[in-house]
Amino acid sequence: MEKKPTLMLVDGMALLFRAYYANSYGGYIRRTASGIPTNAIYGFIKYFLDAIRTFAPSHVVCCWDMGSKTFRSDKLPSYKAHRPEPPLDLIPQFSLIKEVVESFGVPNIGFEGFEADDCIGTLAHRFSTEMDVYVLTGDHDMLQLVADRVKVIIMKKGASNYAVYDPEFLLSEKQLTAAQFIDLKGLTGDTSDNYPGVKGIGEKTAVKLLLEFESIEGILANLPALPRGVRAKIEADLEMLHLCRELATIRLDAPIDCVLDDCLWCPDPQVLRNQFEHLEFQSLLKEIAKIASAS
Incomplete structure (x- = not known):
C-alpha cells in the first residue's frame, strides 16, 4: 500500500x-x-x-x-x-x-x-x-x-x-486556540526570547482575558469592563503589547x-x-x- x-x-x-x-x-x-x-x-x-x-x-x-x-x-x-x-x-x-x-x-x-x-x-x-x-x-x-x-x-x-x-x-x-497563543505571548512576553509583554500581566491573567474576550482586539475593545489595575497595566504598555505580539508571530x-x-x-x-x-x-x-x- x-x-x-x-x-x-x-x-x-x-x-x-x-x-x-x-x-x-x-x-x-x-x-x-x-x-x-x-x-x-x-x-x-x-x-x-x-x-x-x-x-x-x-x-x-x-x-x-x-x-x-x-x-x-x-x-x-x-x-x-x-x-x-x-x-x-x-x-x-x-x-x-x-x-x-x-x-x-x-x-x-x-x-x-x-x-x-x-x-x-x-x-x-x-x-x-x-x-x-x-x-x-x-x-x-x-x-x-x-x-x-x-x-x-x-x-x-x-x-x-x-x-x-x-x-x-x-x-x-x-484552553487556547493556535491564534490565541500569539496573543498570549503579546500579553505575557517571553523571558527566553527576552521580550517583556505587558508589565505586571502574568499567564493566568492573560489566559483569563483571552477566554473572556478571545483576542487582544477583543480585550482592547472592552477595556472599560476590565478591573482597574489590569486596565491600567495594559494602557500603560499598549505600544509594547503590539510590538511583542509582532515579535511572537x-x-x-x-x-x-x-x-x-x-x-x-x-x-x-x-x-x-x-x-x-x-x-x-x-x-x-x-x-x-x-x-x-x-x-
Missing part, C-alpha cells in the same frame, strides 16, 4: 541543542579519534530516526537559524540578546550536522534575517494545502502553527516521548525556495554508511538496513 504523503518539518536547532545536553552528561563529550566533538550529532541522529520511525513521513525538511540578527532584533535590539554563547564543543557541530542531514538526502533550509520558526511556518502554510504536515520541535512557541492539516510534535523528556498537538488536543490541554511568508520532490524521504544506504563511518558512529551502522527498508 502506498504511503500517504506527509511532510515532516524538523526544527534543527531544537534537536541539536537537546541532543548536545542529553549527550554531555557528567562532562563526557563523544569525539572522533582526531578529537572532533560529535555528541550532539550522534544524539540528533538518534532523535531524528526515532521520529521518522514513529511518524513515517514521506517527505522531510530540516530548518535552521542563520545567525542571531533577524528582523525581530531590528525591531527590538534586546531580543534574545541575553542568551549565552553556545558551548565550545557544540560550535564545530553546527556545520557538521548540516552535512549529516544532507547525507540523508534531506534539504537544509534557512534564510538570513529570519528564524527557523519562520521557515517552518512558511513551509507548513505552503504545503498543508496538499498534504498533512508534522512539525518536530521542543519549542512550545510552534503551537501557534497548529491547524487542521498541521500537527506540532513536542519532544518530551525520554526516548520516543511525544505530545502531538492538533486543534482539538491543543484546545483541551491548553511566526511569519508564514519567509522568502525561501523548497521543491517538494527534493524532500522525498529516500536515503541512500551507501552515502549513510560512508557518513557514519567517517564520524566513527559504529553503533549506528546497524540502523542503515532499517532506514533503507522503511523508506
